[in-house]
Amino acid sequence: MVDSPVTAVERTDVVVVGARCAGSATAATFARAGRAVIVLDAAALPSDTLSTHLLWPAGLAELQRLDALTAVEALGAPRLTRAYAQAAGYGVGSGFPSVDGIDYAMCVRRTGLDAVLARTAVDAGAEVRSRCRVTAVLWDGNRCAGVRYLDAAGRTGEIRAALVVGADGRRSTIARAVGAERPFLTVPSGRDCYFAYWRDAADAPRHIAAQWRVGADLGTAFPCDDGLVLSLVQPPTVSDLGRGPGAAERRYTEAIARLPDLAARLHGCERVGRIRSATGISSYFRRSAGPGWALPGDSGHFKDPVTAQGIRDALHYGRTLAESADEVLDDPRALDVALSAWERRRVVECREIFHWTNRLARGETLRPLEIELYRTAADDPALAVITAGIFSRTHRPAELYTPSRALGLAARAAVHQWAQLPAVLADAAREIRDVGGEWRTTRTTLRGDASPATPPPSTPLTLTTAGPGEHHA
Structure with a gap:
């Protein structure tokens, strides 16, 4: 593809590619510090994007730091004040640990959430342009120096900047252009993801964020704005032969049928709209910074939606990127x-x-051991609070599986599941192997040293496609 002649060349301090969670947080923070910021997004804004959009208290605290929480709450999503998880017949309920005075979660659909975030960036002083597709990254030697883009009218423009921020999702155009597209660590998911919205019943418990597990299936119900409830299922992944026309509908309805308590939660609800799907998911870390460029959000790091961490991390690391770079941008x-x-x-x-x-x-x-964890947490409020805190980043997973607690779980599992003692012992041995493998990965691949990226080209690299936007859990 050959771009048309450049019709305008602009200069700014920061150009952000992607106007959703990570991009708006980055732009708003830079702009409030007095920096000139231009944000480009290929989509027409506001618009929906593939996302399961649950915000734990830590995610809402990030919105509060951006001065966006009040506007987000005005969208009408209920405050979720209770977490509930059930597996093997054991139900675990708890409140949420407080983060910056926020002790509730919310599930906010992305069209409204992203509109608030983009407006927050504009109000802070950033310029946000929709329907502008980046076609090239510009270089000054080996340093990223700006972008070339096509606007909605088909005109080609160039923006020169001290910093190019790629907040353009898993299929990031900027990551590809700077040679960071291939992750330095990838872990494929064993689950597919399907979700849909339902018109919630009048007597539904709209203050509870709930999850159920039966066998290998996992399903959730998160009340959200406009009187809807988001219900997501994550059955085990299947080969491509299990996909194709009608597969999403079939796999979604079959998974709900295998989760009777989720089916009961949805009884009396009416499904609204189509089923969304995300398959072939992998969690990863990419090289996320280099001379004149950075990748917050899913463009640099992505986790499976099963723990709903994506929006919080996009907001947090977009904000901290700007806070880290503002004073040294020149x-x-x-x-x-x-x-x-x-x-x-x-x-x-x-x-x-x-x-x-x-x-x-x-x-x-x-x-x-998982069954025993649910059994124990059902009668141990402190353990339930730790579990809820892991999802909101107020507690670490290591606090759940301390050596003494892991030994106790194994011993109780042996007593309660005596008929399956070989499986209990095999699970305990696997737990030891898992901990050892994670320790090695932490001390090597994830020790925090930058992973080398492919050297960038010395001339502008023209790309034919742009990333479709962010997918957050």
Whole structure:
């Protein structure tokens, strides 16, 4: 593809590609610091995007830091004040740990959420342009120096900037252009993801975020705005032969049928709209910073939606990227040091929840130690609070599986599941192997050192496609 002649060349401090969660958080933070920011998005805004959009208290705290929480709450999603998880017949309920005074969760559909975030960036002083597709990254030697793009009228423009931020999702145009598209760590998910909205029943418990597990299936019900409830299922992944026309409808309805308590929660509800699907998912870390460029959000790091961490991390690392880079934006050498430190910080802070997410995303039948964990947490409020806190990042997974607690779980599992003692012992041995493998990965691949990326070209690289946007859980 050959671009038409450039009709305009602009200069700004920061150009952000992608105007959704990570992009708007980055833009708003830079703009409030007095920096000139232009945001480009290929989509018409506001618009929907593939996302399961549950926000734990930590995610809502990020909206509060951006001064966007009040506007998001005005969209009408209920406050979810209780978490409930059920497996093997054991139900675990708890409140949410408080983050910056917020002790509730919310499930907010992306069209409204993203519109609020883009408006927040504009109100902070950023310029947001929709239907502008980036076609090339511009270079000054080996340094990223801007982008070339096509606007809605088909005109080609160039924006020169001290920093190019790729907040354009898993299929990131910017990641591809700077040679960072291939992750340095990838873990395929063992689950597919299907979700749909339902018109909630009048007597539904709209203050509870609920999850059910039966066998290898997992399903959720999260009340959201406009009187709807988002119901997601994650059955074990299937080969391509199990997909094709009608597969999403079939797999979604079959999974709900295998989750009787989810089916009961949806009784009296009317499904609204089509079933959405995300298959072939992998969690990953990409190289996320280099000379003049950075990748917050899914463009640089993605976790399976089973733990619903994507929006929080997009907001958090978009904001902290801007906070890290603002004061050194005019000094290329200092900027590169700051970007590298920001990248290392994200790896270090996210690696434990990355491992935890990958465990839950295996798509396996409930293991003996998992069953015992649910059995114990059903009668232990402190354990239930720790579990809820892991999802909101106020507790670490290591607090759940301390050596003494893991030993106790194994002992109780042996007593309660005596008939399956070989399976209990095999599960305990596997747990030891898993912990060892995660430790090795943490000390090697995820130790926080930058992974080398492919050297960028010395001339502008023209691309024919742009990423379709962010997919967050």
